[in-house]
Amino acid sequence: MIRPDAPVLLEIRDLQARVEDQPILKGVSLTIRAGEIHAVMGRNGSGKSTLSKVLAGHPAYTVTGGTVRYVGDDLLSLEPELRARAGLFLGFQYPVEIPGVSNLEFLRVATNARRAGKGEEELDTFAFEDLVRERLQVVQMDPAFLERSVNEGFSGGEKKRNEILQMALLDPLVAVLDETDSGLDIDALRIVAGGVNHLAGPDNATLLITHYQRLLDVITPDYVHVMAVGRILRTGGKELALELEERGYDWVDAELAALERTPAEVG
């Protein structure tokens, strides 16, 4: 839902980042207001996951330029855990397995960390069990998954559902979902998309990274951005996704080539 007067939650300006010595993000700008759903699309390797991890504060990436303001704060100066407590959520493209750490315990600690960030009191084990059982229904997940180690031995789709369960518990202000739809069967896709729609509201915002129109059929984006070699090359409404579905990314090369020429011609 686009409301021009809605508060800005996330404002990315000319963000540049590298991993080791290799520049990956080369100037990303993006403004997200409360209530909005944004989709980011783009070829493999164009920098979508990098953008999401830089936002969440992954230590492997070094920001080399630009700014990110998150609800008025300088996001980049915050430790990753503080970003999370402030309501920034990243649904990982490849959630890692953490053997030996119980999923239930992990979810409880994470939930309480977020609650502390909102100034709410800690939930004890019993109160948390009630909450988690209720939220399990959003993703129609079997409570048996709570007893296992975090993501350990989960199937690809089960890991993605566990991500959405976390999102449902953590009540994010800005959720960045990195290819949460890939690896899901048709039913699971519907469940996960239903979960995202259920959690999206006028006060929060969602940034969906996806390759497929089928997700955008169920979650209608307000904006679609196309990323290429570390930049947002084009922004449009939901029709842009349909256009991509039809035409593929070949046009991107032409635009990129034009972009490369521009500075020289201008200069």
Place this chain on the structure above:
Amino acid sequence: MASSATVGDLVSQPYKYGFVTDIETEKIAKGLSEDVVRLISAKKNEPAFLLDFRLRSFRQWLQMEEPDWATLGHPPIDYQEIIYYAAPKQQEKKASLDEVDPKLLETFEKLGIPLSEQKRLSNVAVDAVFDSVSIATTYREKLAEHGVIFCSISEAVKDHADLIEKYLGTVVPGNDNYFAALNSAVFSDGSFVFIPKRVECPMELSTYFRINSGDTGQFERTLIVAEEGASVSYLEGCTAPMFDTNQLHAAVVELVALDDASIKYSTVQNWYAGDENGKGGIYNFVTKRGQCRGDRSHISWTQVETGSAITWKYPSCVLQGADSVGEFYSVALTNNRQQADTGTKMIHVGPRTRSTIVSKGISAGHSSNSYRGLVQLGPKAVGARNYSQCDSMLIGDQAAANTYPYIRSQQPDASIEHEASTCRISADQLFYLQSRGIAFEEAVSMMVSGFCRDVFNQLPMEFAAEADKLLALKLEGSVG
């Protein structure tokens, strides 16, 4: 920028116990000779049998060579550069704590071991050993009511010479190995525990070892005897100041369990480990052995090894009595340049004896962590069983983990199971937890305590949480 500095900025917290107590100490001249052995014995007014034991051990030590089979490397130790006896200057052991030098009481208080009447740990009796001498033992009277003897070994030599003569050196003989022989020659103090028949010790017993002097070796000797049907749980803790030289610590612990007796011995070892470049730290060469002498007796070792520059330690069980049980639960953590070669020996002598080994090695930084274990089943160990599980966790990509399981069995049908695994804590796992609002330290601690749970569950309750925190602290700054 904060996000990339997350890990790098978490510089290891300085070792919390690295302070030195400024106290006048009585030391003998450095160096080792027969005269020094006699001098130590004379200072303690020891009976002849003990001086004999020392001298025999010393002569055998002279014939022995420092072992070099462990996966450890260190410059040669100059045994003539070490001081073998140092004691804080105060006359005689004090009858009451009020007379103990307040500086000493303060030291232990700072270490989290309050000794004074009002502040004592409830339900834990503590023997506090400072350099070469025991300075106080709490709750002695209460224990005496149950017939339990808990005192320093020096006092036991005076007050219970018969027991010392009967048991000392019977589990770890004076010539057992190089470091045990050295200890037998020059040991200074340590704890003595005696639990009479059918007595269940009413509280946890604990000895806290504190090395204070920089040039002094620490050679303590502990002896625990549980008579028929008796049981006891004992915990050993240790710390040392930070010096940039290495100090030698060569202890011997002997446990004797008679019929149906049970001894649970736990250690939380936090000697100074040296700095991140490997300068300084304790060389810890320890011989710990328990003998399940009686039928159905039970000895359980639990150790959390986090400190020392070098750890060479194999708490073992000789399972002599029929149906006796030996257990070894170990967490050994190494970081920076630390080296640990640790494990156990389970010697099955009697029929139907059982042993369990659970070893968790965590290596971070440039450290090296080896598990070395022997399971031996002798000709009479019919129906004996062993289960071993050795897991390694690597943190970062510079650390090394090795596992050396040895099995010698004269029982073709025996059941011996061995499982081993290796895993690695990755920056991505930690980031995953952090991205859910969990602080770095807590994330490490969650992963490590998951890994160590089977061992921590064996620790006395009061110390399990401590162990958790200790590991987290030791690992700060080691990932990334």
